[in-house]
Amino acid sequence: MGVILLRHTRPDVAEGTCYGRTDYPPAESFSEEAAEVLAALPPVHRVLSSPLLRCTRLADHIGAARGLPVEIDPRLIEIDFGAWEGTPWAEVPRDGLDHWAAHFYDSRPHGGESVGMFYARVVPFLDEMHGAGTVLAVTHAGLMRAALHHAGREGAWQMKFPYGSFIELP
C-alpha cells in the first residue's frame, strides 16, 4: 500500500467562497464526519498533516484513535489564492479568472501561488513518499489533484473530491 491522501472534513466557510491558505476551522459537523472517516480508513503507520486547522483537527483525531503522533508538513498546505482568498468565486474579477484559465501553470493574477509554483513544492513531497509505506497525509483537494497529475492521470486538475474522502497513490 502506498501513501493515502485524505481531504479534510467540511470547513466553517460559506459555500462558494474562494479559499486555499486561509485557516478556516472545521464546521460544527466535525465529530460525525471524523467518525465516518476513521471507520473507513485502512491501517496506517504514520500520520502527516497540513498545518491548517481543517487538517490538524482531523489528523489529531486519527492519531489519538490509532496511537500515532502527528507530523506537520508545510508542503501539504493548499494553494495560495492571494487576494482572492475569502471572496465568493462569483465575485472574483472575470479578467483574472480568464487569465488564470488561459495560462494555467504560470498565471497568478491574485498575487498568490501559480499552479506551477504550487506543483513545484508538492512534487518533492510526493517523490519522498514514493515507497515510504502506508503513510496517511491529511491534506487538501489541490494536493490530491497535483498528486494524480504527477501519477499521469488525465484530467487530474479538474477532479473533485468530497470532504473526508481519500485516494491511495501507487
Ligand SMILES: Cc1cc2ncn([C@H]3O[C@H](COP(=O)(O)O)[C@@H](O)[C@H]3O)c2cc1C
Ligand atoms: C489548480 C487548483 C485549482 C483549484 N480550485 C480550487 N482549489 C482548491 O482550493 C480550495 C481549498 O481546498 P480544500 O477545501 O481542500 O482546502 C478548494 O476550492 C479546492 O478545490 C484548487 C486547487 C488547485 C491546485
